[in-house]
Amino acid sequence: MDTAVCIVGAGAAGSIMAAELTRRGVDVVVLEAGPRHDFARRAEYARRFLKGDNPWRAPLTALERHTSVGAVPYTLEWNRVRGVGGGTLHWEGYAFRFHPDDFRLRTLYAVGEDWPLTYADLEPYYRQAEESLGVAGAADDPWGPPRSSAFPLPAFPFSHADRFYREAASALGIAVAHMPQARNSAAYDGRARCSACTVCHACPTGAKASVDLTHIARAEASGRATVLADVSALRLDVDASDRVSTVTFAGHDGKRRQVTPRICVVAGGAVETARLLLLSASTRFPTGLANRSGLVGKYFMSHPSIDVTGRLTERVYPYRTGFSTATSRQFAVGAARRTRAGFFLEFLNSAEAPLGRQAAWSAKWGAELREHVRERFGRSLGVRVYCEQLPELRNSVSLDPDARDHFGDPVPRLTWNVGAYEGAALQAARGVATRILEGTGALGVTTTAMRYASHQMGTHRMGDDPRASVVDGNLRAHDVANLYLVGAGCFVTGTPSPPTLTIAALAIRAADHIATLIRRPA
Amino acid sequence: MTRRQFVAACLVFATGFVALALAWPLPLTRRIIARLLAPRLDRGSDRGRLSPDEMASAVAFAEVLVEDRPFTEDERGGVVEHIAERTEHHPGYLALYRMTAALLDRHAATRFAALDHRARTRLVLARRFLPDVRPRDYLVTFDRRELAVRVLAAPDLIEGFYDSPAGWATIGYRQSPGRCGDLLRYTRPEG
Numbered sequence: 001m002d003t004a005v006c007i008v009g010a011g012a013a014g015s016i017m018a019a020e021l022t023r024r025g026v027d028v029v030v031l032e033a034g035p036r037h038d039f040a041r042r043a044e045y046a047r048r049f050l051k052g053d054n055p056w057r058a059p060l061t062a063l064e065r066h067t068s069v070g071a072v073p074y075t076l077e078w079n080r081v082r083g084v085g086g087g088t089l090h091w092e093g094y095a096f097r098f099h100p101d102d103f104r105l106r107t108l109y110a111v112g113e114d115w116p117l118t119y120a121d122l123e124p125y126y127r128q129a130e131e132s133l134g135v136a137g138a139a140d141d142p143w144g145p146p147r148s149s150a151f152p153l154p155a156f157p158f159s160h161a162d163r164f165y166r167e168a169a170s171a172l173g174i175a176v177a178h179m180p181q182a183r184n185s186a187a188y189d190g191r192a193r194c195s196a197c198t199v200c201h202a203c204p205t206g207a208k209a210s211v212d213l214t215h216i217a218r219a220e221a222s223g224r225a226t227v228l229a230d231v232s233a234l235r236l237d238v239d240a241s242d243r244v245s246t247v248t249f250a251g252h253d254g255k256r257r258q259v260t261p262r263i264c265v266v267a268g269g270a271v272e273t274a275r276l277l278l279l280s281a282s283t284r285f286p287t288g289l290a291n292r293s294g295l296v297g298k299y300f301m302s303h304p305s306i307d308v309t310g311r312l313t314e315r316v317y318p319y320r321t322g323f324s325t326a327t328s329r330q331f332a333v334g335a336a337r338r339t340r341a342g343f344f345l346e347f348l349n350s351a352e353a354p355l356g357r358q359a360a361w362s363a364k365w366g367a368e369l370r371e372h373v374r375e376r377f378g379r380s381l382g383v384r385v386y387c388e389q390l391p392e393l394r395n396s397v398s399l400d401p402d403a404r405d406h407f408g409d410p411v412p413r414l415t416w417n418v419g420a421y422e423g424a425a426l427q428a429a430r431g432v433a434t435r436i437l438e439g440t441g442a443l444g445v446t447t448t449a450m451r452y453a454s455h456q457m458g459t460h461r462m463g464d465d466p467r468a469s470v471v472d473g474n475l476r477a478h479d480v481a482n483l484y485l486v487g488a489g490c491f492v493t494g495t496p497s498p499p500t501l502t503i504a505a506l507a508i509r510a511a512d513h514i515a516t517l518i519r520r521p522a
Numbered sequence: 523m524t525r526r527q528f529v530a531a532c533l534v535f536a537t538g539f540v541a542l543a544l545a546w547p548l549p550l551t552r553r554i555i556a557r558l559l560a561p562r563l564d565r566g567s568d569r570g571r572l573s574p575d576e577m578a579s580a581v582a583f584a585e586v587l588v589e590d591r592p593f594t595e596d597e598r599g600g601v602v603e604h605i606a607e608r609t610e611h612h613p614g615y616l617a618l619y620r621m622t623a624a625l626l627d628r629h630a631a632t633r634f635a636a637l638d639h640r641a642r643t644r645l646v647l648a649r650r651f652l653p654d655v656r657p658r659d660y661l662v663t664f665d666r667r668e669l670a671v672r673v674l675a676a677p678d679l680i681e682g683f684y685d686s687p688a689g690w691a692t693i694g695y696r697q698s699p700g701r702c703g704d705l706l707r708y709t710r711p712e713g
Binding site: 046047048050051052053157158159160193194195196197198199204205315317319320321322325349354355356357358359360361363364365366367369370373374377378 | 680690
């Protein structure tokens with residue numbers, strides 16, 4: 001099968017790349033390891049999600065295997081989705097632009113690294129990404145980045161619970177802003193307005209943007225995209241001129257097939273992209289494709305996270321939306337990042353366990369149980385903290401020689417540790433969140449153990465120096481002229497903000513670059 | 523240490539642990555006991571649907587656990603949906619609910635669901651098929667199936683009811699999670 005561009009992975013990066021390239025008249029073949037999830041089954045998925053089932057789990061569980069070493073066990077279960085749409089099938093929809101400072105951490109604060117591009121370079125692509133996903137927001141964040149245009153959709157109004165947070169935060173001099181989100185506050189782009197079904201992880205109406213609906217549909221409608229689901233890219237083969245010549249892939253039956261592209265784009269997520277490069281070692285690239293720097297799989301990052309919660313005497317009425325409506329980025333920027341990570345605050349609209357679970361945990365029954373849930377439920381507030389993580393060489397994705405997947409290949413082995421820089425931020429964040437909650441009148445304020453967000457970043461970082469990075473600012477591999485690695489794996493630093501909008505903006509920018517190359521005569 | 527001394531030491535340790543657990547049920551002790559002795563779902567067992575009779579017994583049990591009366595059609599529907607979801611998609615629940623229905627029917631000496639509500643309640647109280655499991659129950663309940671009903675099935679049925687629209691209605695919610703409707707409801711107090 002010959003094609004102009006072969007894209008491995010139909011998540012946010014791959015799907016947006018497919019839509020952008022086909023829009024520019026470029027033919028693409030997209031290989032996706034997971035299934036196509038029929039939109040007509042979303043209501044069923046939502047029901048299953050509410051019952052604690054993961055409806056997005058790939059049917060072939062042998063493809064999901066991975067191992068974890070390091071101080072903090074890191075699992076991909078529930079933290080990624082294989083399927084057409086990828087992580088956007090289950091994401092919360094929070095669509096943040098990074099702050100200009102995020103791109104210059106080394107210059108400004110002498111930690112981490114600078115990115116090879118600036119916020120100004122990316123701003124026009126952020127705008128396009130917001131338009132294509134349909135981002136709702138308000139320019140009311142004093143700590144947000146500058147914008148050249150308004151949000152495509154009006155912000156979701158603050159919730160009833162937000163009133164408590166805003167009053168308490170205001171008294172402490174903390175600015176609370178509307179949460180920007182890729183979710184329809186009004187009908188947009190052929191998709192319905194959100195109707196608060198509260199199951200955003202399996203949005204049954206399509207009001208939350210997921211790229212299977214927003215971008216793959218567009219790419220396929222162009223007639224220039226062939227999307228193959230349930231096929232795994234197994235190897236990238238290179239020719240004597242160090243160019244990807246073929247992409248070998250297989251379906252569940254294991255039968256090998258090949259695509260011959262002019263350009264190959266790998267968009268498998270930070271874990272699988274690194275793994276595919278490492279699996280594609282050859283005589284020309286003995287330590288892995290595009291790995292002459294030795295940095296493929298290195299600098300794996302996520303977002304360490306804690307929840308701080310407390311109880312009010314008043315009711316706050318949780319579980320009437322599936323998303324949060326208020327945020328603060330006040331602590332995500334500023335000179336404190338010299339000594340501790342930036343962190344951002346999400347003010348939770350549902351900060352306690354669902355009603356059914358609380359009833360089950362109570363060990364009560366009958367009338368006593370009814371009284372118990374009426375008295376106990378719906379009085380909790382909570383602040384979720386997401387903390388940026390510095391790139392560290394010890395955190396990595398490598399191949400586990402002792403565990404094999406469905407095709408007999410080594411599975412990814414994740415090594416994840418959290419350092420003192422992040423620890424100091426979590427400590428500071430705990431103090432800030434506790435003060436806010438105490439300001440609301442909440443009692444019994446407690447903090448959860450550290451967790452991590454479903455964000456995997458790093459592993460094929462971008463940079464200008466081929467010895468210190470894997471891809472350049474256009475996301476082209478330094479070592480392989482027709483290979484592009486898109487997605488959060490190219491992030492140089494983690495930043496405190498959710499990554500998806502930046503993944504989208506970078507993919508659009510890379511698509512611009514690739515389309516120009518394709519059009520250029522050979 | 524001789525083998526006899528080793529066995530004696532183990533017995534002393536076990537006796538001491540049990541005595542401590544019974545006499546001093548701190549949360550930590552409770553958690554340790556629960557973790558060690560709690561019945562577990564058989565995750566390797568099949569998934570599928572209960573028979574209508576098994577479903578009727580499970581729903582009748584739920585009625586005793588959450589209401590002082592038979593369910594309305596809406597209440598019943600929510601619980602049936604929950605049980606079906608569990609048995610069809612979650613490994614271990616089909617076996618759990620089959621066992622629960624069989625145990626209830628056996629103690630009822632007929633179909634549990636065929637008893638009137640008062641008789642069901644008497645049976646459930648007499649056999650203590652209730653979720654209020656205490657630490658000593660893990661030690662003195664010799665029938666593991668009865669313990670599984672108390673530790674796994676009863677709480678799950680309670681969760682199923684309170685996850686349903688009828689359950690949310692008990693706290694005044696007009697719309698339950700998973701049902702789509704008025705977007706801006708979240709901006710104001712309920713009711």
